[in-house]
Amino acid sequence: MGYITDKNYYDNAANHGSYQYVSLQDIVNNFMLMYTGNHSLINNEERYKILFHAKRAIQELNYDAAKELKVLQLNVTDNLTFILPPDYVNWVRISLYKDGVLRPLTQNVQTNYAKAYSQEADGDVIFNSDGSVVLIDSEINSDRLDGTKRSIYLNPRNPFNGMEGYELDGDWYFKFNMGARFGLNTETANMNPTFRIDKKTGVINFSSEMLGESCILEYISDGMENGDNSSIGVNKLFEQYVYAYIEAEMLNSKLGVQEYIVHRARKRKTALLRNAKIRISDMHPSKIMQVMRNKDKWLK
Amino acid sequence: MINSVRNTVLSILNKNNYGYISPSDFNLFAKQAQLDLFEDYFYSYNTQITKENARRSHSDNADIAKSILEVIEDFSEVTTLNTVASGNVFYLPRESVEGYSYYLVNSIIKRGILTSGTTTSSDAAQNLLIDSSANFTATTEDQVAVGDTVITSTGRVFITAIPNSTTLATTGLLFNASGISYSVSRPVNYNSVDVEKISRSKIQMLMNSLLTQPSDSFPAYVMQADTVELFPIRVYSFGEIEANCIRYPKEPKWTYISLSGGEPVFDSSAVDYQDFELPSSDEPNLVMKILQYAGVSIREAEVVAYTKSEEVYNEQQEQQS
Numbered sequence: 001m002g003y004i005t006d007k008n009y010y011d012n013a014a015n016h017g018s019y020q021y022v023s024l025q026d027i028v029n030n031f032m033l034m035y036t037g038n039h040s041l042i043n044n045e046e047r048y049k050i051l052f053h054a055k056r057a058i059q060e061l062n063y064d065a066a067k068e069l070k071v072l073q074l075n076v077t078d079n080l081t082f083i084l085p086p087d088y089v090n091w092v093r094i095s096l097y098k099d100g101v102l103r104p105l106t107q108n109v110q111t112n113y114a115k116a117y118s119q120e121a122d123g124d125v126i127f128n129s130d131g132s133v134v135l136i137d138s139e140i141n142s143d144r145l146d147g148t149k150r151s152i153y154l155n156p157r158n159p160f161n162g163m164e165g166y167e168l169d170g171d172w173y174f175k176f177n178m179g180a181r182f183g184l185n186t187e188t189a190n191m192n193p194t195f196r197i198d199k200k201t202g203v204i205n206f207s208s209e210m211l212g213e214s215c216i217l218e219y220i221s222d223g224m225e226n227g228d229n230s231s232i233g234v235n236k237l238f239e240q241y242v243y244a245y246i247e248a249e250m251l252n253s254k255l256g257v258q259e260y261i262v263h264r265a266r267k268r269k270t271a272l273l274r275n276a277k278i279r280i281s282d283m284h285p286s287k288i289m290q291v292m293r294n295k296d297k298w299l300k
Numbered sequence: 301m302i303n304s305v306r307n308t309v310l311s312i313l314n315k316n317n318y319g320y321i322s323p324s325d326f327n328l329f330a331k332q333a334q335l336d337l338f339e340d341y342f343y344s345y346n347t348q349i350t351k352e353n354a355r356r357s358h359s360d361n362a363d364i365a366k367s368i369l370e371v372i373e374d375f376s377e378v379t380t381l382n383t384v385a386s387g388n389v390f391y392l393p394r395e396s397v398e399g400y401s402y403y404l405v406n407s408i409i410k411r412g413i414l415t416s417g418t419t420t421s422s423d424a425a426q427n428l429l430i431d432s433s434a435n436f437t438a439t440t441e442d443q444v445a446v447g448d449t450v451i452t453s454t455g456r457v458f459i460t461a462i463p464n465s466t467t468l469a470t471t472g473l474l475f476n477a478s479g480i481s482y483s484v485s486r487p488v489n490y491n492s493v494d495v496e497k498i499s500r501s502k503i504q505m506l507m508n509s510l511l512t513q514p515s516d517s518f519p520a521y522v523m524q525a526d527t528v529e530l531f532p533i534r535v536y537s538f539g540e541i542e543a544n545c546i547r548y549p550k551e552p553k554w555t556y557i558s559l560s561g562g563e564p565v566f567d568s569s570a571v572d573y574q575d576f577e578l579p580s581s582d583e584p585n586l587v588m589k590i591l592q593y594a595g596v597s598i599r600e601a602e603v604v605a606y607t608k609s610e611e612v613y614n615e616q617q618e619q620q621s
Contacts, residue, residue, distance in 0.1 A: 002488070025493070025517050038349045047496045048512040048520070055511045227510065229517035 021233035027054050027242055035247055041261060042250050050246055055224065057245035058234050062223035063089065065277050066235060073097065073216045080145060080211060082204040084197075087221040094195055094204065097214040108194035109187070110152065113205045114138040147208035153188045156209055237279045241272040301583055302330065302554050302575045303566045308587045313594055321594050323554055323564055330552040330576070333589030337582055338375075338403075338549050344368050371579055372546060376406065380451055381528070381541045388530040390541055392523075402545035405497070408528060409542050410519050411451075412491025414442045416483035416537045419475055426473035427457075429482060430466060437465040444468070444484050451483045451539035459484070483539030495519045495530065495541070503531065549577040585614075 009015045028051050036042045036050075062068055069092055072085050095102045116138035118126040126134045143149035151157035160166045193209040204217070225231040234242055248265035251257050306326055314320060321329070348365035351357045357364060379398050381390035395401045420432040429450060436444045448459045450470055457472030474480070485492070498506055498520045506520065507513050514520040514531035521528045528543075530536060555570035567573070576586060588607045595607065 028518070039353060046498075047494070047518065048498070048506060051518055052509075052512050224511075227513075227515075229515045 018233075020235055022236050022239045024051075024054060024058070024229055024232040024234075027234070027239070031243055031246055035243060041257070041265075042247065042254070045250060045254075049250065053246040053249045054242060055232070056249070057242045058232065059222040059224065060245075061234060061238050061241075062220060065273065065280065066223070066238065067280060068220070068223065068235075069218050070221055071216060071218050073214060076206055076210045076213055076215050078145075078211070080206045080208060082206070082215050082217065084202045084204065085217070085219065087224075087226060088202075088219050089222050090220050091197065091204075092218040092220060094218070095216045096192055096210065097216050102216065103192050105192050106153065106188075106190045106194050108151075108153070108196050108207070112140065112144050112149070112194070112196045112207060113198055114140045116141075144205070144208055147211075149208065151194065151207060152185075153190050153192075153194055155191045155193060155207070157207060235280065238276045241269065241276045244269040244272045301580055301586075302552055303568070305330070305576065305583055305586050305590065306554050306566075308583075309590050309594060312587075312591060323556055325594070326590070327551075327553055329590045329593040330554065330586070332593060333586050334549050334552055334576055334578060336589055337578055337585050341368055341372055345372065374577065374579075375403070375546045375549060376544060377402075377547050378542060378544050380453070380456075380539050381408075381543050382453070383536070383538075384527055387535055388533050390528050390530065390536075392526050392528060392543065393545055393547070394526060400547040400550075402543075403548050404546050405523070405528075406544045406546055408495040408497075408521055409544065410493050410495050410516070410530075410536075411483070411485045411540050411542060412489035413537050413540050414444050414448060414484045414486060414489075416481070416539065419478050419480040419482065422477045423475045426476045427470050428463075429468040429470060429475050431482075432466050435465050436462050436468055445486075447487070449485050449487060450474075451485060452480055453538075481538045483537055485539065491516075493517065493519065495521045498522055498531075500524070507531065550574050552576050 004015060009018075028047065031050050031054070032047060036045060070085070070087070074082055076082060093104055094107075095104045097103075116136050118134035118136045120126060128134055140149065147157075149157065150159055155161065193207045193213070195204050195206045195210070197204050204215075206215070223232060223234070244265070248262070248269040251262050251265045309326070310320070345365060345368045348357060348368060352365060377393065377398075377400060379393050381392070382397070383390055391397070392405065393400060393402050415434065415436070417431045417434050419430055421430045423430060444459065444462065446459050446461060450457050450459060450468065450472075452474050454474055455472060457470040457474060459468050459470055461469040463469060468484075493516075496514075496518070500522050503520070503522050512518075516532065520531045522531075523529075530541065551574060553570075553572055553574040555567050555573040556564035557567045558564055568575075576582070578586065588610055592607045592611075595601070
């Protein structure tokens with residue numbers, strides 16, 4: 001994309017903030033111009049290979065370096081599920097939005113969903129006429145949906161919810177602070193609903209306390225913009241890394257390239273990624289100062 | 301140059317009254333010789349690049365690759381391709397339509413088209429494009445502007461003014477009728493992209509790959525006989541696809557006036573006159589090549605042997621340099 005006038009920039013919402021990014025088209029074009037040719041390390045390579053590696057570089061950056069979070073808010077209804085968005089790759093944070101406050105949820109360490117096979121009384125599995133197993137609703141699913149499933153977390157489904165303390169096998173446990181939190185399992189000491197992600201079926205399964213609540217999913221995608229090449233781009237801070245990535249990958253898979261050249265390209269790629277990650281981490285002196293002020297807070 | 305070449309050839313052949321070649325034979329040999337040398341340029345260029353990469357070539361006046369490339373680029377042509385039928389298949393340049401045959405397709409460009417249409421009336425001065433259904437003054441990001449290019453099947457011209465919403469004033473005299481298809485493109489247009497050549501054996505795999513499938517940002521083409529098929533498959537506008545080709549040199553023709561009872565006399569004003577298209581520096585090579593063919597024709601082994609040895613000597617000289 002070329003430089004645009006101020007008027008074009010402000011008139012078209014799609015242009016807002018666009019200067020932070022370099023487009024995929026620019027990356028491939030620049031790479032073809034600057035890094036390939038008769039006198040370059042890379043020669044006689046098809047453009048689609050460069051395109052492939054450019055996109056792979058952008059995908060990798062989106063997974064762990066670019067900090068390009070997408071956020072989606074949906075209400076959780078009767079089935080207590082949240083269908084993952086179409087460009088979902090992995091989650092960063094899942095929160096309950098209630099009373100104007102975001103309450104980050106905890107991923108349940110125990111499963112809260114299962115498939116179930118229909119069985120005879122003696123335990124034999126029942127099959128259809130085509131030989132496939134007959135599936136039924138699992139008990140764990142039903143319990144979760146009807147709200148009878150208990151929770152190990154300190155939320156309303158916990159058997160000891162609301163108790164100031166409870167006695168078990170002669171020992172007393174306290175949920176609330178009574179001078180000290182004796183015996184509290186801090187891993188599960190969270191009063192919010194919980195969730196588990198069923199990746200295969202593409203849903204987030206919530207505990208029953210999420211019924212009717214609003215959920216906010218912060219997730220990462222791979223930056224491929226649903227296959228629209230004209231919309232794909234990467235932050236300019238990563239531009240040099242993307243060129244280095246393409247060059248290293250192409251040299252790596254090219255026949256007859258000396259190992260020291262491959263090694264040099266790989267080292268350059270790694271170093272540039274490190275630099276770019278530092279740059280994108282927004283470490284400004286003012287920000288560090290602000291965080292450091294935290295050391296002066298009064299605890300008692 | 302062609303007359304000079306012919307005179308030299310005849311001078312050498314006639315030295316001992318060995319033989320004479322007729323104008324028609326000379327033209328046939330000249331065509332073959334020119335084609336031979338033309339093709340040699342590509343191999344020479346390749347050799348020079350290899351030398352450059354081995355740091356055996358230098359800059360300025362010693363830049364041999366540059367001078368070879370200049371000769372090759374003399375044969376470069378840019379042509380808007382015509383569709384076979386409205387769709388994604390286009391004819392490559394043909395002798396019967398574009399007036400030349402291509403030797404190789406250097407690149408195919410997909411132009412970013414700002415607008416396209418058909419003229420609705422003719423202009424007496426022939427430089428005004430009039431399309432009553434157009435809106436050339438619409439305020440959009442892709443608005444037509446002075447300096448943009450208008451492409452028609454007969455050529456391309458620049459816009460010099462936009463008198464009103466349905467008229468464009470241009471630099472050329474192309475608009476002498478209604479019903480002329482046109483497209484408007486911008487010389488620097490970020491939607492104009494190179495179309496990548498893909499072998500027929502790879503295109504399906506490319507289409508099936510999520511990351512590399514052809515798109516408007518990264519289109520591809522496959523060649524088939526005298527056509528190219530573009531991907532992604534869709535209907536392309538007129539003027540959207542253009543080819544940059546290296547064409548074959550035109551057939552040289554030594555034309556003459558017949559004098560009764562005498563020698564034919566060179567006539568460069570004949571309609572079908574065509575000089576060699578190779579640079580003057582190739583004159584000795586052309587003479588040698590034509591002498592080879594002529595030597596074989598008149599069965600004069602000495603001529604063939606001499607020209608062959610000259611050619612080998614020249615090649616060795618070039619290799620050593």
